[in-house]
Amino acid sequence: MTAEVFEHPALVSAASELSALRAAAGRLGVADPVAALRHLDCAPASIRTSASAVDTGALGVTAAQAEFRAGVERAENGGSTDAFGTWADTVDGQYAAAARAAAATAALGVRIADRLDELAVAASEEVCALAAAASAPVSAVLAGDRSAEVVSEVSATCTAVIRAVQEKIAALTALAAELEPLTAPVVELS
Amino acid sequence: MPEGRGSRISDAPGLRPGAGGFATRNPPEKGDRLRAAADLLDQAAAADDKAAGRFAEARVDSTPFGISPQARELAARWATALAAREADARVLGDATSDLAGRLRMAAVSTRSTGFRGRLAVAP
Numbered sequence: 001m002t003a004e005v006f007e008h009p010a011l012v013s014a015a016s017e018l019s020a021l022r023a024a025a026g027r028l029g030v031a032d033p034v035a036a037l038r039h040l041d042c043a044p045a046s047i048r049t050s051a052s053a054v055d056t057g058a059l060g061v062t063a064a065q066a067e068f069r070a071g072v073e074r075a076e077n078g079g080s081t082d083a084f085g086t087w088a089d090t091v092d093g094q095y096a097a098a099a100r101a102a103a104a105t106a107a108l109g110v111r112i113a114d115r116l117d118e119l120a121v122a123a124s125e126e127v128c129a130l131a132a133a134a135s136a137p138v139s140a141v142l143a144g145d146r147s148a149e150v151v152s153e154v155s156a157t158c159t160a161v162i163r164a165v166q167e168k169i170a171a172l173t174a175l176a177a178e179l180e181p182l183t184a185p186v187v188e189l190s
Numbered sequence: 191m192p193e194g195r196g197s198r199i200s201d202a203p204g205l206r207p208g209a210g211g212f213a214t215r216n217p218p219e220k221g222d223r224l225r226a227a228a229d230l231l232d233q234a235a236a237a238d239d240k241a242a243g244r245f246a247e248a249r250v251d252s253t254p255f256g257i258s259p260q261a262r263e264l265a266a267r268w269a270t271a272l273a274a275r276e277a278d279a280r281v282l283g284d285a286t287s288d289l290a291g292r293l294r295m296a297a298v299s300t301r302s303t304g305f306r307g308r309l310a311v312a313p
Contacts, residue, residue: 007253007254039256039257040256040258042254042255042256042261043253043254045254046250046253047250047254047255047268049250050268050272051248053245053247053248054244054245054248054275056244057241057242057243057244057245058241058275060240060244060279061237061278061282063237064234064237064238064241064282064283065234067230067231067233067234068230068231070230070234071227071228071229071231071233071289072227072289074226074227074230075223078222078223078224078226078227080224080293084289084292084293087289091282091285091286091289095282097278098275098278098279101278102241102245102275102279105271105272108271109268112268116255169258169261172255172258172261173260173263175264176260176263176264179267179268179271182271182274183271183274184274185274185281186278187278187281187282189282189285
């Protein structure tokens with residue numbers, strides 16, 4: 001049997017566990033439970049890599065602020081005006097805001113990756129348990145049994161798998177809401 | 191450090207030394223100090239550009255988030271957040287570069303006017 005191609009390893013495993021249920025679903029013409037898993041497939045490692053680059057950028061902004069402060073101090077020792085110092089203070093405050101926003105973005109990126117991981121693993125465990133519980137009616141269907149009881153059980157299991165996946169996907173909305181405040185620039189210099 | 195950052199100062203006549211702003215007495219050696227300060231600010235601006243580049247490198251397509259509409263929305267917001275961080279760094283770089291340019295102009299003014307250099311820094 002060819003392994004299903006998923007990005008997330010837990011879903012590869014789950015798809016394998018669901019292969020008999022999927023075959024039974026195909027015989028009965030009900031929704032494909034493995035297809036449902038595809039909607040939850042993800043690659044948290046790629047998101048962690050992205051978050052890591054953001055973290056590097058955040059450190060870069062902090063380093064730039066240190067150099068900025070050194071330059072301002074030198075200018076003030078060199079006879080710059082009070083107005084220069086006032087504007088430099090304003091820019092310095094914006095450096096701090098930018099560094100905070102970048103660090104927060106990086107941290108949330110890591111948390112998004114972790115949460116996607118958790119959801120994929122939790123969904124995999126849940127659907128595997130559902131499939132295991134329905135192994136008898138699944139075997140019966142695959143053996144040609146079309147009694148109302150086994151057909152109903154297999155169909156209900158497929159529906160439960162789809163519902164479990166949908167519930168996990170719904171959790172992504174909360175993450176998007178957390179990200180929303182970080183989607184606008186914080187530096188305001190005009 | 192990109193070429194030409196300081197050249198934008200010449201595009202703002204109202205902010206040129208001698209065109210207004212705040213007078214200060216700068217002996218000739220102070221011009222050197224202002225130029226040294228400008229060099230440091232240019233380094234900071236270069237660091238801002240580098241940080242902006244890191245944020246740009248962080249971009250990913252939506253695939254790692256998933257194919258559901260909710261996952262695509264999450265991916266879209268992540269991309270927007272990265273763009274916002276990049277914009278922050280670039281605006282800081284521009285502002286810092288402007289300040290460096292103004293310090294350089296003030297240093298030149300110090301040389302040309304002896305003890306009557308001007309440093310205009312209004313935003």
